[in-house]
Amino acid sequence: MTDRPGVLRWFWYAVSGRLPERYRDWLLHDATSKHWKARHVLRATVGIAPLCLVWLLLPAPLGLRLAIVLMAALVSYFYSCAYMEESIDHRLSRNGFPPGTGKRIRREKAAEANAEATARYIAAYRQDPAD
Template identity: 30%
Template sequence: MNDRTTPTLVQRIRYICGGTLPPQMSDWVINDLTGPGAVRRYLLRILVPILVLLCLFLLIPGPMWMRLAMMALLYLPLIYFTIALMYVYRRARLTSHGLDHTLADSGQRDRAAAEREAYERRHGRA
């Protein structure tokens, strides 16, 4: 019986490519998608590997500014849409692992509760 709670290298690569992990790794998945550093990990997993492919534009003959401009024309919208769809991606990943998709909102709920508590303390309601 496999009691691993963190993925192996092969499982991690498959997870990054969109695969699911076994149910005993649910805590790891939740932490990966909603824990500290989740946004940074998400952005790095999408934006860094694409740079390797975009470097193929450097092989096209012509002035360097034109090659870099072609790369930027693809990379800048990718950055925009990656950030815009982060919430949707996290909810979809949680759902694909059989977890509650509202876990993607946990950080926002915690911040709102802390703000509410600070407000009530400030105005003498606590």
């Protein structure tokens, strides 16, 4: 089992901090697992939420405050998701992995899954009619 960071270390990691060497396996899992996109959005939320809370407390009409928060969140999530792969690969590089490691591993996993799906498809639908 991989060593996972505690809550405080995870928050540090979420705001772009480096983690100690013992979390290398967890970092790689975080960046290449099946749910890596959801994990990235969760980390982005950690950065966006405090700003949204501050904007909600501004002295202005509630409708205006909600509109500001909505617009800021939409723009933040848009840019966070638009540069998701680059951000994850940069995060891995900053923690000691060679550049492009995350993208390469995700591509290899996708190729394996695609090969398995293709084999199942061929077995199910491309049988020789003479059989």
